[in-house]
Amino acid sequence: MFSDLTPLKELETGRRRAERLAYFEMLASGIAHEIKNPLVAIKTFAHLLPRRHSDERFIEDFGRIATREIQRMERLLERLHTLSRPSDRLRQPLDLRVPVTEAVETMRAAFEEKNLVVTVVTPPTPCMIRGAHAELGQLFLNLLMNAHEATPPRGMLRVELAVTETHAIATVLDTGPGVPAELLDRVFEPFFTTRQRGSGLGLAICAAIAQTHDAKLKVANQPAGGALFTAEFPLAVAAPAPVSA
Template sequence: EDIDLLSTLANQAGVAIKNAQLYEQVVLINEYLQNIVGTIESGVVAINRAGHVTIFNRAAEQLTGLGIDTLVGRAIAELPVALRQPLAATAEDGQARVLAEVELAKPGGSTLPVLCLTSPLRDPAGGLLGAVAVFTDLTALKQLEMERRRAERLAYFEVLAAGIGHEIKNPLVAIKTFAQLLPRKFLDEQFRQEFARVVGREIGRMEHLVGRLRALARPGGGPHRALDLRAPIADAVELLQPRLDEKGISIRWTPGPNPSQVQGDHAALEQLFLNLFGNALDAMEAGGVRAVRHHQAARVWPRPGHLRQHRQCSPSPDPRH
């Protein structure tokens, strides 16, 4: 009997030791996973099927402004709505979700732009255990995007300054010529009429240039209005003329026969096409003729659209090529 008792105690002790070892392994694995989750720069939040928060890492605490101790084990209702809604939906239907940009509300009324991805948590058999959300602060990315746009705008103004200087020279030369002739031909009625016509036309051209500069000075761009798409393309091609002359390149601009009405801002579209043409010009070799054509597509699904085509032609002294 004593031997049987000792054998039973030994077996139980062995089971207890084995359980202790397994528990220690589980604890180590959990600590390892917690360390991994804790060092991730993105916020990580997990909930179980009952809708209680099971994981809330340090980054999540920093991004949301909420404490780990106040959320782990609490109901999902404690989470900000930008995280609560997609998490609850994923835990309910098991479908992953990607929210490209949502505003994460923080205590105090401030918001933070974040990218949020949710995924279902499943057991080995495929059963739904809950959901996890990973969200990343987009503030730095948006700042880089603003800097990129600012750099593009500065580059555009450099081209614009050269183009405006080139454009304004012609009306000034015409006005100067007529002004020099005015004292000698003032009594000539035909000259005075021609003077009024030419000077008025050239001043109108300069007013148009000033208007374009004022439109570009609006930081947010102007309101969208109905306009002919050919107009900003033509203006962009015209502004490129100094750079074209510098590289010995001729542009043959062929607008489509019919107006291409779109809703947009003339200055913004002009800047867009100037950037596109400028990039193409940077990639071109000096000399030759380049063609820019525009025509309206018969149908572009799901609605009609417009086609802009840039074609590089082989350098040739013959303007027909």
């Protein structure tokens, strides 16, 4: 009996190792790619500096571009940090309506600039879950930034929060082109992007944050087109009273 199980177990261990290696390769190549571009920009300037140091325009450009590219690398480090930080200990009871509406407020000016019609629907009573406020804000901000990015001017965006007996369900939908069916499985992968200057970390971070909140994060396309992201959080339940001995 046991000897029959061993090869199966070995197969499973081998499969897991291969999966981890593939994931590591994806992360490593993504990080390398993200760091290479800013480095090349800075290196090129540094190389020309001895010959051009009295060219005021050159020095000005160097300062501006080096600062921008360094900020890009700093942002990458910050985002990788979010991706790797387990926040279980920081979870506390909070009203999910708060990070949702705050994220919408943060994006308000960007939405207005593009003339997007934004509808926000939240229940009249608190949606209590256990969570980390800043991370949840990050999750909704990333979803809203993507929706903003994907939706053409004068398009529509809808953010909805609903509660069932057991869950709080947040929905973000837009009237952009949606996610091509063959890419639906890949959008949560770190460094997967279809955007020119995207890093492809936004949704990977959302997925990591959802996971630490025991939430299910899903993507689909609406029948009429446009992406639909849902995040389903277990509602906080009162801790059972300690049993007296």
